[in-house]
Amino acid sequence: MNHFSKIMFMVISVWVSQPCMALPAENLCLIPKAYTSLYTQDGSRLKLVASRPGKNQNIILLPGGPGMDASYLMGLVNLLNVEGNIWLLDLPGNGNNTHKNPNFNLWQKSLVKAISSLDNVILIGHSFGGCIALATPEIEPHIKALVLLDAAPRNMTESLIQEKEKFNLPDTTPSIVNYQKNPSNKALINMWVKWVDYYFSKSSRAEGEKLMSEVICNHKAVDWAWVHFWPGYSVKWVPKIPTLVVSGALDHMCPFYLFEKDSRFLKNNIRMVEVKEAGHFPWVEQPRQVKNVLEAFIKSLI
Numbered sequence: 001m002n003h004f005s006k007i008m009f010m011v012i013s014v015w016v017s018q019p020c021m022a023l024p025a026e027n028l029c030l031i032p033k034a035y036t037s038l039y040t041q042d043g044s045r046l047k048l049v050a051s052r053p054g055k056n057q058n059i060i061l062l063p064g065g066p067g068m069d070a071s072y073l074m075g076l077v078n079l080l081n082v083e084g085n086i087w088l089l090d091l092p093g094n095g096n097n098t099h100k101n102p103n104f105n106l107w108q109k110s111l112v113k114a115i116s117s118l119d120n121v122i123l124i125g126h127s128f129g130g131c132i133a134l135a136t137p138e139i140e141p142h143i144k145a146l147v148l149l150d151a152a153p154r155n156m157t158e159s160l161i162q163e164k165e166k167f168n169l170p171d172t173t174p175s176i177v178n179y180q181k182n183p184s185n186k187a188l189i190n191m192w193v194k195w196v197d198y199y200f201s202k203s204s205r206a207e208g209e210k211l212m213s214e215v216i217c218n219h220k221a222v223d224w225a226w227v228h229f230w231p232g233y234s235v236k237w238v239p240k241i242p243t244l245v246v247s248g249a250l251d252h253m254c255p256f257y258l259f260e261k262d263s264r265f266l267k268n269n270i271r272m273v274e275v276k277e278a279g280h281f282p283w284v285e286q287p288r289q290v291k292n293v294l295e296a297f298i299k300s301l302i
Helices: 003-016 070-079 104-116 128-134 137-142 157-167 173-181 185-194 202-214 219-228 287-300
Strands: 036-039 045-052 058-062 084-090 121-126 143-149 243-248 270-275
Touching: 045 070, 058 070, 058 104, 058 128, 070 084, 070 287, 104 128, 104 137, 104 219, 121 128, 128 143, 137 143, 143 287, 173 185, 185 202, 185 219, 243 287, 270 287
Parallel strands: 058 084, 058 121, 121 143, 143 243, 243 270
Antiparallel strands: 036 045, 045 084
16 A cells, blocks of 8 residues: 555545544445545545445546536435445546646546545546546556446547437537637536537426536646547547446447447447436436436446
8 A cells, every 4th residue: 555545544544533424224424514625746636525434445436527516416426325435536626626737638637646645546437537537547556446327438520410410409519619719617518508408408497507607627738628638639548447337328429339330349348238218327317217227237246
């Protein structure tokens, strides 16, 4: 165990001994107001948001966007009844983790450093979080399992056009042009709200607009990704470790078929699950199904 891990162990030991808010029949402790946040030397923030006695494992949730603060994933955290510790990871400059001037070009190195600071890691990457994981083969030795939650194995430009035409979705071009005229966090959120039909089913549209309007973000991460990440994005490694691919059947941003039709991911160690009647945030629309799938996978790991 390295020095950073030992510090974390001491913090965790003190933290779990304190009174906490318990979810009924779950024996899962959550900090009600203030979380334990730890930082790597280059500024990544690991926020301990839940802990349950049992297996010595660390579940890290990596958010999407990019730029979306990982706090929007707390709805998913609250669903999970699994042993070990659950962390939210914000890379330098992501969300409100802006205490240092970030170099987004170093994000992949930052990701490796953050993950390697903990032992027995299960990485759950949502959307961009899953994509940057697949673009960073150096993480594989440091994780024991991977969950790709509404991510994609390649650039989604072509599939977005296909989804727009097939489902008669709104044209995203005007909102992008409007954002680029005066980029800001508020303008970014307004743009994301206008994309709600790509993220949520029609029955959950209002709920989706609320979620997107309340997210904490840093537009500079998006600006960087549009120029330096997404144009050349493709998978740089195919996992040999236990891997779960989960995607909403109505996700038009990262459609399930991108993995389902990619022969590289048709392997015995990779399980694929399509969540019916759900979009890009499937735990919001189908919480019970997502809970059961993720818990079964995590509990199956030795």
